[in-house]
Amino acid sequence: MVTDPKDRLGAHGVDEIKSHPFFAGIDWKKIREKKAPYIPELKNSFDTRNFDPFEEEETWEEDKKHRSNRKDVMFIGYTFKKSDPGQSELLKALLDLDIGNLPEEE
Numbered sequence: 001m002v003t004d005p006k007d008r009l010g011a012h013g014v015d016e017i018k019s020h021p022f023f024a025g026i027d028w029k030k031i032r033e034k035k036a037p038y039i040p041e042l043k044n045s046f047d048t049r050n051f052d053p054f055e056e057e058e059t060w061e062e063d064k065k066h067r068s069n070r071k072d073v074m075f076i077g078y079t080f081k082k083s084d085p086g087q088s089e090l091l092k093a094l095l096d097l098d099i100g101n102l103p104e105e106e
Helices: 014-018 028-033 060-069 085-096
Strands: none
Touching: none
16 A cells, blocks of 8 residues: 555556465455355354454544643644734724625736
8 A cells, every 4th residue: 555556566456466476266256156165153243253363552532631631733833812912903803804805806
């Protein structure tokens, strides 16, 4: 997946994949008729016994807590001071601006 998509195997059609040496000997016309080499037994549609167990690095609650403490990269260096009269006057002027009456650009 690191390769540019236009250079990947199969970029020029599925036959490019089918003809790869890895798939030599496969009868593509009868592939759906073959029985799978392993068919897992399932108790129900939620049965996860066939997946390897793993430990989560942190719980959802811990992740949520850490995310709330992180600074948003898009806003690093951005500040807004409510007490700064210059910023509040500019904001008020922008909000009062009647966009419908702006002169058209030439």
